[in-house]
Amino acid sequence: MCPDLRSAAGLTLLFTLLIARPAAADTLEVSGDLLQVLLPSAAYGVTWIKEDPTGRRQFVRSFATTLATTYALKLGIHKERPNGGDMAFPSGHTSAAFSGAAFITRRYGWRLGLPACLGAGIVGHSRIAAEKHDPEDVVAGALIGILPTLWFTPERFYEALPRLLLDRNRLGLVWALLW
Numbered sequence: 001m002c003p004d005l006r007s008a009a010g011l012t013l014l015f016t017l018l019i020a021r022p023a024a025a026d027t028l029e030v031s032g033d034l035l036q037v038l039l040p041s042a043a044y045g046v047t048w049i050k051e052d053p054t055g056r057r058q059f060v061r062s063f064a065t066t067l068a069t070t071y072a073l074k075l076g077i078h079k080e081r082p083n084g085g086d087m088a089f090p091s092g093h094t095s096a097a098f099s100g101a102a103f104i105t106r107r108y109g110w111r112l113g114l115p116a117c118l119g120a121g122i123v124g125h126s127r128i129a130a131e132k133h134d135p136e137d138v139v140a141g142a143l144i145g146i147l148p149t150l151w152f153t154p155e156r157f158y159e160a161l162p163r164l165l166l167d168r169n170r171l172g173l174v175w176a177l178l179w
Contacts, residue, residue: 032126035119036093039100042116046104055107058153065148066099067092070141082131091133091141097123098145106153120145 040063047056070092079089101120105113124138133141 028122028126029130029132032093032097032123032130035123035126036097039097039104039116039119039123041100043100043103046108046112050108052107055103055153058107059103062103062148062152063096063099065152066095066145069144069148070095073140073144079137082134085132088133089137089140090144091124091127091137093127094120094124094133094138094141095145098142099149100145102146102149103153106149106155 043059043063044056047053047059070090073090074087074092077089078086080086081088097120101113101116104116120142124142127133127138127141128135
């Protein structure tokens with residue numbers, strides 16, 4: 001399957017999830033549960049597909065920082081959930097999802113990042129709709145997912161790389177912008 005077709009299929013799936021009204025809140029909640037695992041897994045998987053060991057190390061560092069920060073705050077704050085449970089602040093589902101989405105966007109650009117960001121938004125929305133979190137829990141989770149990625153992952157798609165141009169009639173050096 002060509003990359004454009006995969007991107008279109010991913011966008012179609014995400015827009016369908018956004019537009020279709022779930023029959024029950026459980027459908028949206030399950031979608032959020034799945035996406036909070038799929039997005040960081042996809043981020044890690046893309047580093048293997050693109051043969052990017054530097055990106056892989058950056059993702060592991062940013063994701064580990066996200067998880068450590070999230071659970072340190074959950075254990076330290078003990079905010080009550082809207083449904084009566086404990087440890088609401090910050091949203092762990094949202095921090096995991098936004099960590100994966102932010103990494104994909106930062107490392108590989110908006111073409112892959114936009115569907116991932118839409119998916120992360122679905123996760124945040126699902127946590128509020130399921131009454132697991134208040135909006136401030138979700139916003140904090142998103143920031144905790146995004147900020148370590150900004151710290152550990154430089155914008156690779158803006159790197160200028162030298163390329164040797166060699167064919168029958170010419171020899172030269174070309175600078176290519178990678179995004």
